[in-house]
Ligand SMILES: [Zn+2]
């Protein structure tokens with residue numbers, strides 16, 4: 435998504451910028467967060483504005499001059515120049531946050547590879563591949579990243595989770611951590627999930 439700034443917005447932005455000719459960095463002279471990230475209060479609504487409190491100048495720059503793909507918090511802006519105070523779009527890149535693992539639609543090969551690791555047992559799809567320390571399945575995404583196997587199944591067969599607000603979890607209604615059957619997965623808030631875990635413990 436690319437948002438197009440008008441002249442006044444551009445002027446308000448660039449009046450805050452000091453170009454460092456040695457590094458090419460666009461140093462922000464306006465307000466900053468306590469962590470040193472530039473704030474642009476005139477940041478227009480849209481993906482560049484994280485929330486009402488954090489109108490990020492770097493995100494504004496990226497959205498205007500490069501284009502943002504997804505709403506926060508699924509993308510974060512990184513600085514190639516290592517200078518957190520820089521807003522030069524050429525020095526910025528967007529990276530996925532952990533929650534924002536973007537799942538591609540599976541093709542035949544991806545599905546075949548996925549189900550090579552699945553053993554069906556009384557309705558559960560038990561993941562036979564790699565698992566993390568907590569026993570949850572890990573699958574290999576096309577670009578080589580390890581991703582949650584259950585999340586992959588959920589996104590492929592139920593719905594995309596990228597646009598959800600943060601702090602959801604996939605709950606196993608079958609109580610089998612290694613199960614990746616999307617019909618056994620429910621996307622609930624973190625709080626709801628903790629309550630469910632507590633209830634199940636008490637029932638044991
Ligand atoms: Zn820079």
Ligand SMILES: [Zn+2]
Nearest residue numbers: 558608613618
């Ligand atoms: Zn199951």
